[in-house]
Amino acid sequence: MALRGNLRDFTITQLLNLINLAHKTGALVVEGPSQTARVAFREGKLAYAQVDQEESSLATVLHKAKRLNLGQYRSIQQRTAHISDKELGLLLINAGYLSQDDILLNLQQYYSDIVQRLFTWVEGFFHFDIDFLPPDERICVRMDLENLIIEGSRQLREWEQLQDEIPSLDMSLKFTDRPGANLRNINLNVEEWRVVSYINPRNTIRQIASTTKMNDLEIRRIVYGLLQAGLIEITRSENAAPQVPTVRIFPTEDKEEQKSLVNRLINRIRSL
Amino acid sequence: MQTVKMVVTGPFNAGKTEFIRSVSEIDVVSTERKISSVAERKMKEATTVAMDFGRITVDDDLVLYLFGTPGQRRFDFMWEILSEGMLGFIVMVDSSRPETFREARSILETFHAYAPTPYVVAANKQDMKDAWEIEDMRHVLRLDSSVKLLSCVAHDRSSVKAILLELLYSILAKMENGE
Numbered sequence: 001m002a003l004r005g006n007l008r009d010f011t012i013t014q015l016l017n018l019i020n021l022a023h024k025t026g027a028l029v030v031e032g033p034s035q036t037a038r039v040a041f042r043e044g045k046l047a048y049a050q051v052d053q054e055e056s057s058l059a060t061v062l063h064k065a066k067r068l069n070l071g072q073y074r075s076i077q078q079r080t081a082h083i084s085d086k087e088l089g090l091l092l093i094n095a096g097y098l099s100q101d102d103i104l105l106n107l108q109q110y111y112s113d114i115v116q117r118l119f120t121w122v123e124g125f126f127h128f129d130i131d132f133l134p135p136d137e138r139i140c141v142r143m144d145l146e147n148l149i150i151e152g153s154r155q156l157r158e159w160e161q162l163q164d165e166i167p168s169l170d171m172s173l174k175f176t177d178r179p180g181a182n183l184r185n186i187n188l189n190v191e192e193w194r195v196v197s198y199i200n201p202r203n204t205i206r207q208i209a210s211t212t213k214m215n216d217l218e219i220r221r222i223v224y225g226l227l228q229a230g231l232i233e234i235t236r237s238e239n240a241a242p243q244v245p246t247v248r249i250f251p252t253e254d255k256e257e258q259k260s261l262v263n264r265l266i267n268r269i270r271s272l
Numbered sequence: 273m274q275t276v277k278m279v280v281t282g283p284f285n286a287g288k289t290e291f292i293r294s295v296s297e298i299d300v301v302s303t304e305r306k307i308s309s310v311a312e313r314k315m316k317e318a319t320t321v322a323m324d325f326g327r328i329t330v331d332d333d334l335v336l337y338l339f340g341t342p343g344q345r346r347f348d349f350m351w352e353i354l355s356e357g358m359l360g361f362i363v364m365v366d367s368s369r370p371e372t373f374r375e376a377r378s379i380l381e382t383f384h385a386y387a388p389t390p391y392v393v394a395a396n397k398q399d400m401k402d403a404w405e406i407e408d409m410r411h412v413l414r415l416d417s418s419v420k421l422l423s424c425v426a427h428d429r430s431s432v433k434a435i436l437l438e439l440l441y442s443i444l445a446k447m448e449n450g451e
Contacts, residue, residue: 002368002402009371010412018411249357249389251274259447261276261334262359266440268330272295272433 004127007032012118013152015126020044020145027132032124039115040134046143048134049114058085058103058139061110067098084137108141112148119152162220165227169206169216172237173199173223176230195222196231204237277337278439279354280324281379282364283372287396287426288340289324291364294432296326296338351379355386360439364426365413367395367403373412380413390442394424394435 003018007030015028023044030037040048050056059080063073080088092098134140188196191214198208209219226232250258280288324340339354355361361383365376376393384391395409404412410421420438425431 002404003408004402005370009374014412018408021411022408249359250276255447259444261274262440262444262447264330264334265276265336266437266444268328268336269295269433269436269440272328272429 002127004125007121007124007126010126011152012115012121013149016115016145016149016152019128020149024128024130026128026130028126029129029132030118030121030124030126032118032121037114037118038129038132039111039118040132040140041145042140042142044145046108046111046115046145046148047140048138049111051114051117056110056138058088058107061106062092062098062103065106065109067102067106072097085139086137089139103139104141107139108143111141112143115148116151162217162224165224166205166220166234169209169219170204170237171234172201172204173208173226173232174201174235175199176233191218192222192226195219196226199232201235201237274334275337276334276359277339277357278436279339279341279358279361279383280364281341281351281361281383282394282396283366283375283379285369286364286366286372286376287424288364290426291362291394291396291424291432291435292324292326292338292340294427294429295328295436297329298327351382352386355383358387358389360390360392360443361387362435362439363391363393364396364424365393365409366397367409368397368400370404370412373409377413390439390446392420392422392435392439392442394422394426396424396426398423399425399428 012030018024019028019041021044025042025044027038027040030039035052037049037051039046059068059073059076062068063070068076076088080091083091089100089103092103093100191212194212195208195214198211205219205223208214209216212219214222223232227234250261252258252261280291282288324338326338326340328336328338330336339358341351341354363376363380363383366372380391380393393413393415395403395406397403398406406421406423410417410419413421415421420442422435422438423431424435
């Protein structure tokens with residue numbers, strides 16, 4: 001079944017988390033604005049990654065990691081162009097250039113760098129391809145996703161903190177009743193002034209964002225700053241409906257009667 | 273006459289009105305209005321702006337009311353009012369529109385904050401080819417295994433009955449645990 005969507009709705013962190021928790025095998029294909037990445041997983045572990053037709057042979061990876069100098073790199077390319085990475089790896093190990101751990105660590109670093117790059121992709125589409133297999137000639141790794149997820153989460157943290165501080169954009173703002181506060185003595189930038197000019201219990205934060213053409217993150221950042229400075233406070237919109245008195249859940253206080261009532265409901269629904 | 277109520281909530285176009293319509297013995301009293309937003313109009317012609325209202329008569333002395341909330345955030349001032357005194361609530365999620373999952377999670381949290389009553393999550397439109405698998409949805413919606421996440425097809429009465437029953441079982445279990 002479909003595991004596809006838009007990066008605007010799902011972050012890479014969320015997708016990796018899903019793959020990790022569900023122990024998925026297959027490839028996450030992410031189509032960014034200018035590139036497409038394929039990241040393969042085996043049972044929820046990172047196995048392989050590539051971006052478009054970017055050169056990702058073992059020789060290139062080791063050269064970029066400065067484990068092979070330019071002469072060695074060219075020599076390998078000329079002499080071993082026809083052999084697979086697995087064979088090249090064995091040759092390097094047998095010749096005493098590198099250990100198996102060196103090779104795997106460098107590949108892990110290369111693949112995780114690709115995944116880290118994906119965290120910066122906020123536009124594009126993704127789908128999970130269960131039939132994708134890494135090319136035979138490449139070496140796969142087996143890498144836990146937790147650390148990658150943690151790194152991605154750090155990038156998301158600011159956004160989430162702001163969401164926690166300002167959970168709803170449908171609330172309004174008002175200036176705090178502080179006799180000493182004087183806006184003229186406070187240094188605000190142009191964007192902050194634009195927001196300040198619309199602060200009124202009749203305007204929701206969302207309306208202010210819309211009018212000032214700010215996205216959710218931008219308006220939250222500014223509102224958070226103003227809140228922290230003690231200049232404003234969040235208030236219920238004056239346009240919202242008044243609260244009604246609390247209503248009882250059950251028409252009776254008796255616990256046994258309440259259970260009987262629920263059982264009657266169950267029987268009725270069953271008979272529908 | 274005694275009355276109890278349940279609330280059916282979820283993002284825009286999740287299938288709340290359809291859900292209530294499938295089991296209500298009266299024509300759903302719907303407060304749908306023609307959609308003004310171009311983006312939303314592409315999805316459906318009319319939407320619920322205040323609430324949907326369905327009824328199931330249990331016996332001579334008891335009636336269950338089903339209230340459907342408006343899906344769009346701009347009407348969320350209605351949510352708290354509708355959640356007053358609810359026996360439990362159902363969060364409808366359109367399984368084929370992953371872009372609404374985050375909103376669904378947020379709605380769930382909001383309603384749970386209004387009233388810590390039992391709830392179930394209905395993964396609606398499971399009959400559609402683009403529907404996500406239930407367990408994938410559980411991960412993305414961050415629902416732990418104790419939360420009932422149930423397959424649903426809102427226009428199928430038996431499916432809707434199953435959801436309502438699961439919610440009632442949860443309510444009964446909570447009462448029996450003395451919570």
